């Protein structure tokens with residue numbers, strides 16, 4: 001029997017890569033030949049290229065900007081080049097199926113797959129679909145959604161709600177190793193601050209501006225984003241990292257509460273790991289507002305508190321964090337009711353069905 005081959009795509013931010021990272025080991029176990037198409041410099045290259053047994057291919061990418069830039073005139077040519085490159089890679093590697101996690105790099109890949117007659121499955125993890133995925137929907141064989149509510153925004157005939165795919169390794173964290181690595185103790189609760197995979201300048205400023213008060217009550221792991229470390233801060237109970245990849249599971253295990261943006265992958269990880277969370281979604285001004293809807297859905301289900309970015313001040317952060325901590329048991333109780341939908345197993349089943357045609 002000829003070798004089974006699957007091609008993954010997705011990138012731009014870690015949110016468009018993490019689900020692929022959760023699925024790749026499963027397909028490796030089943031003996032698939034794995035290819036990945038990403039951009040030349042995106043985070044997907046850093047996260048995927050080092051993986052053993054995965055061949056990473058870079059293609060040219062464009063971006064749709066919300067502002068005027070002379071790059072906007074060059075982008076259609078970059079995308080056409082990407083389409084041509086993706087088509088050549090697909091023609092050469094001959095995957096039986098393609099799995100796309102979205103982001104701009106994925107659009108030419110999904111279009112090329114259609115031209116090459118290879119079935120593509122798209123995954124949408126946000127409450128409302130992103131633009132790259134929307135552009136890709138006509139070319140896809142199936143669309144999978146994390147939130148049940150997202151089904152209202154997807155083509156009815158080929159969409160399925162499957163739930164959140166969470167990396168298996170995150171469940172294997174060790175609290176003691178995490179605390180030891182951080183130089184923290186058990187006497188005060190530990191808060192993890194995550195501004196999404198790229199960090200959030202506004203959240204960083206609010207946390208750093210309130211450190212004196214915060215550190216009286218808690219210890220802080222601050223995942224602040226690339227280029228956003230502040231080396232002038234050297235405080236007991238406060239550690240900062242740009243981005244943590246391999247040790248993240250132990251840091252999660254060491255954390256009692258989370259302060260975070262409301263990117264979909266991140267918040268479902270917090271939920272799966274049962275961490276009460278204060279969510280500060282990216283504002284409508286800076287995005288299509290998807291994180292606000294993600295956060296609202298979690299607030300409605302009793303998993304989270306929400307603090308609007310426009311209302312973010314040091315005082316408000318402290319007040320909301322204290323409230324979150326005082327209601328810990330209620331949040332944990334709601335989270336106990338959450339049943340993970342065996343999403344990973346279902347995605348794998350759907351991919352394998354499509355692969356057989």
Ligand SMILES: CC(=O)N[C@H]1[C@@H](OP(=O)(O)OP(=O)(O)OC[C@H]2O[C@@H](n3ccc(=O)[nH]c3=O)[C@H](O)[C@@H]2O)O[C@H](CO)[C@@H](O)[C@@H]1O
Pocket residue numbers: 013014015016018125126194195196197198223242243244245248261262263264265266267269282290291
């Ligand atoms: C600015 C932007 O466009 N944000 C979008 C992006 O967010 P973003 O790329 O931040 O994605 P998510 O919040 O969904 O996920 C972040 C992922 O990065 C991981 N992580 C983070 C920090 C770290 O140090 N180590 C680490 O591994 C988290 O565990 C999580 O798995 O994609 C999400 C999913 O489509 C969207 O909901 C967000 O609106």
